[in-house]
Amino acid sequence: MTEKRAGTPTSPHVALFVTCLVNLFRPSVGFAALKLLQDAGARVEVPLEQTCCGQPAYNSGDRTDAIAIARQVVETFERFDYVVAPSGSCAGMIKRHYPELLSDDPALASRAKALAAKTYELTSFLVEVLGVIGVDAQFPATVTYHDSCSSLRELNISDAPRRLLAGVDGLTLKEMDEREVCCGFGGAFAVKYPEISTTMAEAKIRNIAASGATCVLAADLGCLLHLAGRLSRDGSPITCRHVAEVLAGMTETPALGQPQKPE
Amino acid sequence: MSQAGQRRQSILSAVRTALGARPGDWAREEAIAERLRAHPRGTVPARTHQDEPALLDLFQTMLESQGSEVTRATTPEEAVEAIVADLRLHHLPLALRLGEDEVLRSLPWDAVPDIKLCFGAADGDDRAGLSRAVAAAAETGTLVLISGPDNPTTLAFLPESHTVLIHRVDIVPCYEDVFDRLRAIYGEGVLPRSVNLISGPSRTADIEQTIVRGAHGPKRLRVVILG
């Protein structure tokens, strides 16, 4: 049973912004997000015309395409009360960058601002808007939580996921050192400068290992794919999951990059 | 136009063009004239808003944490004692180079007949220099020395040991108060050749991030607070 604070909106109309990586690589995160939102009382819709938030184009300097994609997102999502994404990176793109990106067209700019104001990353939405205090889940493991740079610095999220994880039965959270340091994913950066990106992953992994955790959780699949990929290449037993899976009690699927069937 | 004039024109007109500035824009000219005239203060750290004894403690604490040795003296005699004791403590000869500073010259040196005082700019061979700071900012334990015959600048940099005398009443809370003091001496918009804000002995961490004193300037700084 999802516990909630008093005085939070009843049955808000929420659109799930699935994100490319969740849609393509790990749909179970999307279903976990759906469950969490519905259990907290939201009416969730998944607009099927959605594709991408446009960040790859934006960060690569292809402003024209970024604008075109962003316009699409605004048109698709603006009719909802809220837009929620299981990703600090995509939520940050809409919230922090859309207003500037679409600033050339004043009408579109104000619509972008309106959309930005009601767009949220999943854990912060659950805690701050839906007032979720506790979830009904169990995950007996020692985990550490990786704050993505966009969650931390674009959206100022740090507390929300931890508050939710505190309610998960059997879960022990150990913080790692140098939490504020980037894991090295950075979107296209990971493939444009792979050696630097991997060196940064290794530094992050040393801190993860030193924390004593056997599982890494995060709210961003990009960081997780990158870390899981390096951990797997290293032959490390440390696994990676999206925080939504754990909070929704949907951890039957293998962790990222792990074999389908247990050995 | 001379080449120098052309170069000057080139930069200034490039700047004006970039800013879209038109000549004879009196609003702009007045804006800068006003700022220069009024020289408004920004935020001054709250640590400077304390009473004098607390500020004195702050001053001393900051100086010591930054590597200086500090002595308080209530009389000129005590000041001389402190200066001499410092030379002895650090196995330096009883010799000092100082400038024409009246306060320093009129200290009761006859209590130390063996002391050798030389006057003028440092020549590179002096081992100990003595200066007086005309002001100091308690904010960060910062002494303010000014160039001139009274306290030649080289005294603060060439000798391996530097002693600075400061009157307690010359210790002000913050940098801005120091600037007001300088304006009172030199006038608005005028400074002497050199104003040296000194907050400790010379140091470097360039090699293996290991801190070593006396990189080029003095290896040690003794501050004597008189008053």
Next chain:
Amino acid sequence: MADASKAAPTLSFRESAAEALADQDLQRALLNVKRGFIAKRAKARDKLPEFAQLRDEAKAIKDHTLAHLDLYLDAYERKVIESGGKVHYAPTATDARDIVLRLCRDAGARLVTKGKSMVSEEIGLDDHLEAAGIEVAETDLGEHILQIRGDRPSHIIAPVIHLNKETIAADFTRAHKGLPPDRPLGTVPDLVAEARAVLREKFLGADVGITGANLLIAETGSSVIVTNEGNGDLTETLPVTHIVLASIEKLVPTLEDAATVLRLLARSATGQEITTYTTFATGPARVGDPDGPRAYHVVLLDNGRSAMLGSEFHDMLRCIRCGACLNHCPIYGAIGGHAYGSVYPGPMGAVLTPALYGIDQARDLPNASSFCGRCEEVCPMAIPLPALMRKWRERDFDRGNPPFQQRLALKGWAFLAKRPRLYHALSGLVMPALARLAGGDGRFRHFPLAGAWTGTRDLPAPEGETFQARYRKGHAKP
């Protein structure tokens, strides 16, 4: 745009970065330096509750100054002249080199001492003077070591962290002539003591002293330098001629404005509350001064700054060269300063270098960033560094610079993203196929066209059906 000088970056970013990543000694040194500066800056910021407020004020001061730069330059120049100094305007690096050389020749200079000056490196001054037969002695300890090695700095505040004391001892033995070969050079204090003695001779024998300036103050016509060693002061006090080399955006209006910036500078750079020496120099020796230079010259350099004014990159002109962005940048922390191949490395260099030398020459710098945003977070002048790097990426993209494969992948992705039905149809086919390809393994160790990923990481396999496909099946459309 700046004229190309020896200081312009080469196209070897990737090779240099790879070398740096493989250098275990450098990696260890970088790690220590980085952690040290990060911790110290945080401590200094915590000890000053007014830090955020001062940051806002410093930004406002610089914005105001830049908006009136022509007027402040004029006011500054008048004050310098009033105090007995001279101002020389240098639109380009070539102009600056020529002016400084002429001033040195006019002074009959055989030996010049130098305080640390990034602008002097930017314009390639040392080589120019040496080619003209003038001996140049860098006096900052780190710069001196680099000079005798013919080496380049690996970090702007700690330029020789890539060297251990044994290496430096060997350099001193080789380069410091006329000293007993068996003298003690085993400890860091030994090395510093020798450098002190050797450079003392240079200080005392120099005809001209050249310094940079952290700030120029219009109110009084002063130049400000901040050092811990005192080498800047000896450089500007002992020789008969003092030359200040400073770029035009170093200006602030008043002494109070300087105080605001100075409160942020040392704290952001090294975590000190203030550097050991903060010196305001105004004009040459006055009548009766027993020491100090008889001639004081300021060379004001443009070299691309006026082109940045009012442009998309205007905010970069607020930079006070504290180095906080470098200290907190994970990329800089991984590869060090050499790899950037520029006088200005790290996040600030990623924005400034293309502005001075063009994006074509310097495209790796703004591209090699994960946009983690820490630089912007710690910048005392509130410069939006990631946004400015992104603007360079836009210019880079518009010029068709990114490699073909990258542009193709990007355009392909955007093409699909703008066509939802095609996107979903295609991904609906591809993702399950990929999942089947991975078999029960759950990951790919190799993947065609994804070598940049799988070279160093496994690629987790997709689950199979896309979210959209599964969702559509489970929910009727409204």
